[in-house]
Amino acid sequence: MGHLRHRPRLRWLVGFVAAFALVATACGGGGSDDGDDQGSGGDSAGVVDAADCPVKEVSSSTAPTNITVWHAYVGLQASTLQQIADAFNASQDKVKVDVQAQGTYEELLKKFQDALANPASLPDLVLTEDTTTQFMIDSGVVVPAASCREADPGSDATYDDVLPAVTSAYTVDDVLWPGAFSVSMPVMYVNKAILAQADVPTDSYPQTIEELRSVAEKIKAANVPGLKTPLVIKVDSWFVENWLTGAGKPLVDNDNGRSGLATESELVQPDTTRIYEWFKSMIDDGLATAIPSSSTGVDEYLALNAKSSAILIQTSTAISTVAALLEGSVSKDQLGGVGIDATINTGLDIDVALQPGLEEAGQGQIGGSAWYMVKTDEKLGVPAAWQFIRYYLQTPNQVTWTLQGSYLPVLKSAQDDPTLQKEFTTTTKGKWLNTAYQGLKNLNPDFPGPVIGPFNEFRAIMRTSLDSVAFNGVGVKDAIKKADTDFQASLDQYKTDTGG
Amino acid sequence: MATDVTTLDGSSDAAPVAGPRPGRARSRWAAAGWYLVLTLLSVIVLFPVYMLLLRAISDPLAYVAEGQPLHPVAVEWDAFTNAFTEASLGRSMALSFVVTLVIVVAQLLTSVLAAYAFAFLEFPFKRVLFAVVIATLLLPIEVTLVANLQTVRDIGLLNSVPGLSVPFLASAFGIFLIRQGFLGIPRDLRDAATLDGYGHLRFLFRVAVPLTRPIIGSFVVISFLGAWNQYVWPRFATTEDSWQTVQVALRSIANDRVDQLNIGFAAAVIAALPLVVLLILFQRQIVRGLTAGAVKG
């Protein structure tokens, strides 16, 4: 999924445009193959231990336990998190939560890494990007949620309510690691008016990337005035990840990293070539505009808005922003101030659909962030963090999180919540979120995506690789081969780092 | 023949100072020509500063919308107060002051003492130790950055005043400069002092330091400048926004507020003020300190 890890310079966008969540959600890892979760004593490598999570001691302690929470949210999401934390603090006196923003996801991870050298500075709860699962496991300081679930059987009801695709995304070796999740999915934004002009049906959207190509060809043939290319793509790694995962193809060995440390790259495979060739031919044939991965702007959204493109695949967390843009609740002046001379068109007929895949639409992996509990000097830190997690997972708070933060609801029961239902059925933003949510519900929990140690390095390698194909005329075969070599090198390096 | 040409450091040297004598007949035209040239050069030198001031007082959106003219647009002075209220410039400046003070005082003490030892005391390995001091010039903070960061992190001094100042508590330049000053003290004075029963400490504080006050003054000013302007070390020795010194804060203000750049620019203006004041007040000392190694005479 779109991993727009932008530099701090861009934080203004997220700030004033309600939830212009360029905090793109990277697609995350998945769960275990048999979809069955922990809690049943399946302790791979003995990491699950209820003694690490003495929940009863928190309730019985006389003094409140203070915990720190590190996150990388900005704008509305950050304030929503703070709001939930404040409510939590006010609702009881056993745990006091201190929420601390740490910059971008990269900065957060770096700070966490530095804190490993100085354990006294570790936070009790850290909300990192979905790609960090393996790193968190290997850091040796994270207590898996599975341990707390064992110590707190009352939590079963909650976790049974969580969508299976979500828990399986974060289960490795039969152990659920993070306790809470903020989820997003890739979706396809479509300008229905332009599609109609090209006689493309708008009641059913393309299911595969080949069908998407046909649609693009039809649009191009219709010579719509002002249209540059039918599709606009911001070059990123998650395309490849999502499409491979959606078709059940692994990126690494050991069951895609789910049953043991991933040590071999499986990037070189027919479907990877298929994706790369699709990508290259779409650009070469004038069917898609590629935006460099290093771009920090919002060009792809602007292209959609300026009607120079009709289709964009991006993260669901951008839904509220796109909706706001179209409804005109973001002014041109606000965008103009930073040198984007865009005329914002309102009233465009945009629709949101499930993103196409290799075999069917709407399959792939989830993105977003996850909540990990950390073993610190504070003995009751872990169970105290667990309490906060339980609070956050309560339906009313999840509803707030979705409505304000634009993340997708992870609870099955959230669907029945009247406020959410109202939003889902009446507002544009709500309808779009619902589409994404339905996709999430239908996600196959049996193949949740790769768990890679050097995930961020993998993404950087992929971005460079795709950039080289899109902009430097590198051939598909060479690009994949180089990416594979570099990826293998980083996997080897990661393995050495874990002492393996 | 000494002509009285104004020198920057205000001194009137005994050595004849140069100055091309304007020719009589063409002097008017020549002078006008030179005034023109000088004005032109001044405009070039000051243009960047002008742009900064301009954009600090202009509303950023309006300014861009008007095509970035050379005159202020939609003047608002809020940016200056906002720099304090929204960007915590006051806190960073206060921090910079404290750290700079610590560094200057420490450098002064360590340099004066060490300079005294090199100038007036005999001890084995004196030459070796002097070479050691000079050798530190090869190990500026830029070279030792990575290792020093590890040290400071290990001691737990990240995000603290000690952490920000500790690599700079001594200065080879200071030792060198003050030693030169001490060496210039006439022997007679020293001998007289010994006869009068002056011990080393008394000699140091009652005679040596007062006599070399000008050079020490220059060093203090240069040391202040250097400490205040530090960027690389404070940038990496702190990880919290609240521990940013003013130089580092300038960057993060400009970075974080892309829609309110006028605040960043106003902050830069404010941050430069202490130095401008310093320059005006201590022009002489600064020039003397800077030219100490460069120019003979």
Place this chain on the structure above:
Amino acid sequence: MTDLPVTEVLADDGEPIAVPLGSRTRSPARRVTDALLGYLFLLPALVVFGLFAFFPLGRLVFDSVHRQPRFLNRPPTYQGFGQLKDTLTSDQFTSGLTHSAQFMLYSVPLGLVLGVLLAVAAHRRLRGIKVFQAIFSSTVASSVAVASVIFFTLVNPQVGYFKDVSWLSLDQPQSAMFSVALSSVWQNLGLTFIIVLAALQAVPEELNEAATLDGFGAVRRFFRITVPLISPALLFLAIVLVISALQAYAQIEVLTGGGPAGATETLLFKIADPKGIRPLHERAGLSLGLFALTGVVALVQYSLLSRRVHYGD
């Protein structure tokens, strides 16, 4: 003042030493206390130097031959000096060196020429010349961060005043390097001006007068007489500017962030690694490279300057 037997004492290098408070006539006990006092007075400075200059050097060597896993709570493993050699022969080192050299090339000559230009222009008797001198030296009041923000207003691709000027463009490698170097040049103008002006003022006027009488034109006078006489100052300045170029960092971070595509990543920028993408051993190895480079510059400075002194200029 009583008459004391005065002995002229010269140290081995020919420099007169202030003979410590009559140490030749001090008793052995006094000499011992003097020595101890000497060490005591040196102690604070030496401790600081030891901890923050020399110890780090050792640690850099250690870091460059070990590998620290990304999990900082795991211990580093020894890799041998081959790793340091690899770092110093790697693309990172060469490109860092190249970019540092480019920065120097763009900033030092230009800085010198402009400084001389300003100093020559302001070195004359005119009413109000002091005002111009103050203006020209004013950039010493600018810290490198302030200078960077100032240049941000000029060359930033989105909002810079000169954003459409192609030879200042931050989007192309060479022009980006030039822009960044230019901000250094501007910032150092004050310093350069002050020093060259002082040097000009030390040139005896009689030489110029004699030359004029001999029919030397202004330009010839400048290059034949003035320049040689101010050359020690120019040399000193060149060294200062070269070192300033090696230590340039803030401008790069504020203006280009190392871009476009790493084209402005000097050696120091790679060492500082603001995005945290370089492994510790690489940063340490590059630091040692920078150390060597600094040493070379110092050596050049020493040999050039001492030769000058020798030949009595």
